[in-house]
Amino acid sequence: MTTTTAIVDPTRIAPIDEVRDVMDDARAPDGGADPRIQWFKAVPVVIAFALLAAFPAIGSPFYVDLAGKIMIYAIFAMSLELLVGHTGLVSFGHAAFFGIGAYAAALITAQVDAASLELVALVALIASGLFALVVGALSLRTKGVYFIMITLAFAQMAFFVAHDTPLGGGSDGIYLYYKPALAFFGTTLVDFEKGRALYFATLFFLVATFAFLAVLMRSRYGRALAGIKANEQRMRAAGYATYPYKLGAFVIGAMIASLAGVLFAMKDGVVNPELMVWNQSGVVLIMIILGGLGHLRGAMLGALMFTLLQELYQSEAVFGSFAKHWPLMLGLTIIVFVATMPRGLIGLFDRRSAR
Amino acid sequence: MSTGQTLLVATDVSRHFGGLKAVEGVSITLNRGELHAVIGTNGAGKSTLINVLSGEIAVTSGRVTLLGHDATHWTQPRRARAGLGRSYQRNTIFPHFTVFENCRLAAQALKPRVWDWWTPAARCTVSSEGARRAIERTGLAAFAQRPAGALSHGQKRQLEIAMCLATEPQVLLLDEPLAGMGAEETERMLALLSDLKAGHAVLLIEHDMDAVFRVADRITVMVNGRVIASGTPAAVRASAEVQVAYLGEDNAADEAADQAADGSAKLEADVEAGIDADFAS
Numbered sequence: 001m002t003t004t005t006a007i008v009d010p011t012r013i014a015p016i017d018e019v020r021d022v023m024d025d026a027r028a029p030d031g032g033a034d035p036r037i038q039w040f041k042a043v044p045v046v047i048a049f050a051l052l053a054a055f056p057a058i059g060s061p062f063y064v065d066l067a068g069k070i071m072i073y074a075i076f077a078m079s080l081e082l083l084v085g086h087t088g089l090v091s092f093g094h095a096a097f098f099g100i101g102a103y104a105a106a107l108i109t110a111q112v113d114a115a116s117l118e119l120v121a122l123v124a125l126i127a128s129g130l131f132a133l134v135v136g137a138l139s140l141r142t143k144g145v146y147f148i149m150i151t152l153a154f155a156q157m158a159f160f161v162a163h164d165t166p167l168g169g170g171s172d173g174i175y176l177y178y179k180p181a182l183a184f185f186g187t188t189l190v191d192f193e194k195g196r197a198l199y200f201a202t203l204f205f206l207v208a209t210f211a212f213l214a215v216l217m218r219s220r221y222g223r224a225l226a227g228i229k230a231n232e233q234r235m236r237a238a239g240y241a242t243y244p245y246k247l248g249a250f251v252i253g254a255m256i257a258s259l260a261g262v263l264f265a266m267k268d269g270v271v272n273p274e275l276m277v278w279n280q281s282g283v284v285l286i287m288i289i290l291g292g293l294g295h296l297r298g299a300m301l302g303a304l305m306f307t308l309l310q311e312l313y314q315s316e317a318v319f320g321s322f323a324k325h326w327p328l329m330l331g332l333t334i335i336v337f338v339a340t341m342p343r344g345l346i347g348l349f350d351r352r353s354a355r
Numbered sequence: 356m357s358t359g360q361t362l363l364v365a366t367d368v369s370r371h372f373g374g375l376k377a378v379e380g381v382s383i384t385l386n387r388g389e390l391h392a393v394i395g396t397n398g399a400g401k402s403t404l405i406n407v408l409s410g411e412i413a414v415t416s417g418r419v420t421l422l423g424h425d426a427t428h429w430t431q432p433r434r435a436r437a438g439l440g441r442s443y444q445r446n447t448i449f450p451h452f453t454v455f456e457n458c459r460l461a462a463q464a465l466k467p468r469v470w471d472w473w474t475p476a477a478r479c480t481v482s483s484e485g486a487r488r489a490i491e492r493t494g495l496a497a498f499a500q501r502p503a504g505a506l507s508h509g510q511k512r513q514l515e516i517a518m519c520l521a522t523e524p525q526v527l528l529l530d531e532p533l534a535g536m537g538a539e540e541t542e543r544m545l546a547l548l549s550d551l552k553a554g555h556a557v558l559l560i561e562h563d564m565d566a567v568f569r570v571a572d573r574i575t576v577m578v579n580g581r582v583i584a585s586g587t588p589a590a591v592r593a594s595a596e597v598q599v600a601y602l603g604e605d606n607a608a609d610e611a612a613d614q615a616a617d618g619s620a621k622l623e624a625d626v627e628a629g630i631d632a633d634f635a636s
Contacts, residue, residue, distance in 0.1 A: 215472060215473060216472050218475045218476060218477070219471060219472045219473065219474060219475065219476055220463055220467060220468050220469065220471060220474070220476045220479055220482075221467075221469045221470075221471075221472060222472075222476070223456075223460055223463065223476040224460070224463065224467065224469070226452075227449060227452075227460045230449040230450075230451065230452065231447055231448070231449055233411075233443075233447055234443075234447040234448070234449070234461075234518070235460075235464075236411075236430075236431045236432050236435070237409065237411070237431060237435060237440075237441050237443075237447070237519075238435055238460070238461040238464040238518065238521075238522050239432050239433075239435035239436040239464035239465070239522055240432055240464050240467070241430065241432040241433070242432070245469070248469070
C-alpha cells in the first residue's frame with residue numbers, strides 16, 4: 001500500500017523498482033486490462049481442479065474429507081475475495097452468510113426428511129441475499145473501520161439468533177440426519193449419502209464459483225467494482241452511482257458464502273452457532289490475506305494453506321500434547337507468512353501479481 | 356452546440372462548514388465556448404466551489420442549474436451523467452490500471468450495462484472508442500498501454516483531463532490542471548484548454564496568473580469565499596479591489612504601474628505576499 005501512495009504522490013519521483021511494480025500490476029489480471037496475457041494463469045488452476053477430481057481415487061478417506069473441507073473453504077474465501085480484494089469492502093461479518101446457508105440446510109432437512117438440494121440451495125440463497133441486502137444497505141453508508149464494525153455487529157446478531165433462540169437449537173446446534181438429495185419431480189438424481197457424490201458436488205461448486213467470479217470480474221460490472229476499489233471518488237466523478245454497485249457485490253458475495261455453508265452442513269451433518277462466531281469471519285479474512293488479495297487463485301491457495309496448517313498443528317501425532325496449543329503456532333506462522341510475503345502466497349508463484 | 360449557450364448557472368451558492376463560510380453567495384455562469392477562470396488566494400474557496408458545482412458536497416443554500424435543469428439536489432454521479440466532468444487538484448487516477456483502462460473505465464459510465472456479466476469489459480466498443488478519442492485528444496496515444504502510475508507528473512495531469520473527457524461532458528470543471536507542470540507541459544496543456552473551450556463550457560481554477568490571463572475569456576476573483584470581481588481579463592486586471600486583495604493596499608499602486616509596463620508580469624510570487632498583507636491589514 002505504501003508503494004501505491006508513493007507512486008501517486010506528485011512531489012516525489014518514483015524509484016524504478018516502484019515503477020516496475022506498478023507496471024507489473026497493470027499487467028496482472030485484476031489490475032490491468034489486457035486479456036491476452038491472462039490465459040496462462042488459468043493453467044495451474046485447471047491442473048489443480050483435475051487433481052482434485054482424481055484425488056478420491058488415490059487418497060484415503062481422511063484426506064478426501066479434508067480436501068472436501070478445503071474446497072468448501074475455498075468457495076467461502078473466494079466469495080469474500082470479491083468483496084475485500086476486488087471491491088475494497090473489508091467485511092468482518094462474512095461468517096454470518098456461511099452460517100445462514102448451513103442453518104438453511106439443517107432447518108429444512110430436519111422438517112422434510114432428505115430435502116431436495118435445490119430447495120435447500122434456493123432457501124439459502126434467498127435468506128442470505130435478503131440478509132445481505134439489509135446489512136449491506138446500512139453498512140455501506142459507512143466506510144473503512146466503521147464498515148468493518150457494522151458488518152461485525154450484524155454478524156453477531158445472526159450468531160445470537162442461532163445461539164439464543166428456539167429457531168437455532170442453541171449452542172448444540174442441529175443435526176442433519178439425512179443429507180439433502182438432488183431430485184427432480186420425485187426422482188433422485190444424486191444421493192449424497194452414497195460414495196463420493198458430495199465431494200464431486202463440492203468440486204463442481206468450486207469450479208463454478210471460480211468460473212463465475214472470473215467472468216464477472218472481467219465484465220463491465222467487475223471492472224467498475226475494481227475502479228471503486230482503486231478510487232471511488234473518481235468513479236463517482238465519472239458518473240457511477242457507486243452505492244448500488246457495492247451493494248450488488250455484497251449480496252453476490254453473501255449468496256456464494258451461503259452455498260459454501262450449505263455444503264459444509266451436508267458434509268459435517270451438524271450445524272452449530274460456532275459457524276457464525278466472529279472469529280470465523282476473521283479466519284476467512286486471514287485466508288484471503290494469506291493467499292494474496294486481489295486474486296481468486298490467492299483466495300483458494302489461502303484456504304488450502306490455512307486449513308493444512310491448522311490440521312498440522314492440531315495433530316497430536318506430530319506435536320504430541322503441545323498440539324492443544326495449536327492457535328499459538330498457527331498465529332506465529334501467519335505472522336511469519338504475512339511479514340515475509342506481503343503479496344501473499346500467490347506472489348511466490350506469480351512475480352507479476354498485484355498487492 | 357451553438358457557442359455561447361449557457362450550460363451551467365450557479366445562483367447565490369453558499370457552502371458553510373460550521374462557522375466557516377467557505378463559499379458565500381457566489382453566482383457564476385458557464386457558457387459553451389467560454390473559458391471562465393476562478394482565481395483567488397489559497398483558502399479563498401475555489402476548490403469548495405468546484406466541489407459544490409460538481410455535487411461532491413451539497414450546497415448550504417443557493418441553486419445550481421445544469422443544462423436548464425435544476426440540479427441543486429442531484430448527486431454527483433447524476434450530474435456527471437448529465438454532462439458535467441471534473442478533474443482534481445490532486446491526481447485521482449487509477450495508478451495500477453493502464454492509461455487506456457483509466458479512460459475506458461471513465462467512458463464506461465456512459466453505458467454501464469451492469470447486468471451483462473458475460474461480455475468482457477475490454478470488448479465494450481462504446482467505452483473503448485471513447486477512451487481512444489480522449490487519449491488522442493490529450494496527446495497520450497503513445498502511452499496508452501502504460502500503467503498510469505508510471506507516467507510523469509505532467510502526463511498524469513493530462514490523464515486527469517483525458518478521463519474527464521472520456522465521459523463526454525459538456526461542462527468541464529478543472530481544478531488546477533497546471534499545478535506542478537514544467538514550462539513545456541504547461542504550453543501543451545494551455546493549447547489543449549484552448550482547443551477544449553470550443554465545444555465545452557470550461558471552469559478553470561489556476562494559480563498561474565500568466566496562464567489564466569492568456570486563456571481565460573472571463574475571470575472571477577474570490578477572496579474569503581466571496582466573489583470580489585468578475586469580468587473580462589482586462590477589467591479584472593484593472594480592478595482596484597483585486598489589486599488590493601492580491602497585493603495589499605501599499606503595493607497596489609506600484610504594481611499597477613509595473614503591470615502597465617510589463618503585461619506578462621507573473622503575480623504568483625506576489626500572491627503569497629498579498630496574503631500576508633491581507634492578514635496584516
